[in-house]
Amino acid sequence: MAKIKYIEFNGTEHEADVANGLSVMEGAIQNDIPGIEADCGGGMSCATCHVYINDVEWFKKLPEKEMGEDDMLDQAFEPKSNSRLSCQLIVSDDLDGLTVHMPEKQV
Amino acid sequence: MIKTDVVIIGAGPTGLFCAHQLGIIGLKCEIVDNLDKIGGQCIELYPDKPIYDIPAVPKCTGEELTNNLIEQIKPFNFNFHLSDRVQELKNENNKWLVKTLNGKEFETPNIVIAGGVGSFEPRKFPTKSAEKYDGKSVLYSIKDKTIFKDKSVVIFGGGDSALDWAIELSNSSKVTLVHRRDEFRGAPSSVQKIKELSDNKTIDLITKYSIKDVKGNGSLESVEIKSESGESKVIKADYVLGFFGLIMQLGPIAEWGLNLDKKTIPVNTENFETNKKGIFAIGDICTYPGKLKLILSGFHEGALAARGCFKYARPDEKYRFEFTTASSTIKDRLGVKE
Numbered sequence: 001m002a003k004i005k006y007i008e009f010n011g012t013e014h015e016a017d018v019a020n021g022l023s024v025m026e027g028a029i030q031n032d033i034p035g036i037e038a039d040c041g042g043g044m045s046c047a048t049c050h051v052y053i054n055d056v057e058w059f060k061k062l063p064e065k066e067m068g069e070d071d072m073l074d075q076a077f078e079p080k081s082n083s084r085l086s087c088q089l090i091v092s093d094d095l096d097g098l099t100v101h102m103p104e105k106q107v
Numbered sequence: 108m109i110k111t112d113v114v115i116i117g118a119g120p121t122g123l124f125c126a127h128q129l130g131i132i133g134l135k136c137e138i139v140d141n142l143d144k145i146g147g148q149c150i151e152l153y154p155d156k157p158i159y160d161i162p163a164v165p166k167c168t169g170e171e172l173t174n175n176l177i178e179q180i181k182p183f184n185f186n187f188h189l190s191d192r193v194q195e196l197k198n199e200n201n202k203w204l205v206k207t208l209n210g211k212e213f214e215t216p217n218i219v220i221a222g223g224v225g226s227f228e229p230r231k232f233p234t235k236s237a238e239k240y241d242g243k244s245v246l247y248s249i250k251d252k253t254i255f256k257d258k259s260v261v262i263f264g265g266g267d268s269a270l271d272w273a274i275e276l277s278n279s280s281k282v283t284l285v286h287r288r289d290e291f292r293g294a295p296s297s298v299q300k301i302k303e304l305s306d307n308k309t310i311d312l313i314t315k316y317s318i319k320d321v322k323g324n325g326s327l328e329s330v331e332i333k334s335e336s337g338e339s340k341v342i343k344a345d346y347v348l349g350f351f352g353l354i355m356q357l358g359p360i361a362e363w364g365l366n367l368d369k370k371t372i373p374v375n376t377e378n379f380e381t382n383k384k385g386i387f388a389i390g391d392i393c394t395y396p397g398k399l400k401l402i403l404s405g406f407h408e409g410a411l412a413a414r415g416c417f418k419y420a421r422p423d424e425k426y427r428f429e430f431t432t433a434s435s436t437i438k439d440r441l442g443v444k445e
Contacts, residue, residue: 037370039224074288078233
C-alpha cells in the first residue's frame, strides 16, 4: 500500500491509498481522480495517463522506463524530461509518498 | 441514399465480428470507419504486438486477427466506407438517417456503435497560435507534397512519419527536423539516414527542443522553439508539420443524445441497446456492470447486438436460433458447398 498524491494542472490535490500491484494510473481511475484518462486501459499504447514527477529525487527513485515508454511519451501532450506514463508505475511500499503532477490535458 | 439493415460505426475487431453475426442471421450491413484501413486499434496501435487472450487462438498479432476477421466476413460482401466518419443521425418514422463527413447517406433501422475509444485523429500542436494556420501552413498529414518545393519546412516528431517526410522532402525543400529528445522511435535505417543528412548539412537537426509559438503576418513566417531549460530559437518556416501520432476523440458520437458515462455509452446486457431505440453500442465504447475491455467481450456483445438488430430489421419475422454446424440456411449464406 502506498499513499499517492495526484495534483491536477489547476493545483487541486487528491490523495489516494493505492494497493500494491496496481499502477499509479489505476489508482487515479479507481478513485475517480480527474486528469488521467487512460484511453487504452494500461497497454502503453495511448499516452493519455501522462504525468510529471517534479521531485528530482523521486524521479530517480522510480523504476526505469521500459522499452517503448519514451516512444509513447513522444506522442503525449507536452512531454518533458520528467514525464512518465502512470500506467507503467506499479505501486509498492517503496512508492509511499509519491507525488505526480498532471499535464494541462491528456488529449 | 443507401438502404440497409444495420450501419456499423467502427471496423475494429468488435465491429467486424458483429458484421459476421449479422451475415449469419441474414441481415445486411454497411461499415464506416474513420481510418483508411480496416482493423481499428488492432491495426493502428499494435499491428505487430501479439495478443494472447483470443479464445482458442494461443497467440496472434493485431494484424493477423484483423486479417482473419476480414476473411471470415468475406462471404457476405459487406461494403466498407473507410476514411469517413458518421457525422449526423436523425430519426424519421422509426428509421435512422445517417450522414457521413464525405456526404454519404444511409437509411437503416439499426446503428451499431463499435467505435472503440472514438475516432483516431492526429495530435496537434499545443500552441494556440498554430490553430490559425491549421490546414494551410500548419499540417498534420500530407496530401500533396509538391506544395513544399523550394520552401522552408520545419518538421516536429521522432517517429517514422516525421523521419520519412524529413528524408523525402529534403530533396526539394529546406528541411529542419525538431525532436524533444536525442533518441528517435523511427526505423533504425531512417534514423541512420537522418544522421547522415544532418552531418552533410542537407537538413538541420535540432533535438531537445519543442514548439513554442508560430509567427506570421497573414501567412506563416517563422516558428519559435524552446528547450526545457528555457532557451529559444526562431526558425524561418513556410510550413510547419507535426507528427505526434494519433489520439482518440469521441467526436460527433457525443452529440447524438446518447447517455454517456465519461467516454463510454451505458447499455443493457441483453442486447447492448443504448437509451436510443435501434442504437446499440459494443466493444470498448460500451459500459455495463462488470464490463471488461477485452476483444472477446466485444465478440459476445456483437453477437447479442446482432440479434437485437434483427427485431427492428425484420419486424414481421421471428428470429430462429441456429448453429453454423447444422443449418443449411447459414451454410448457403456462407457459400459453403457440401
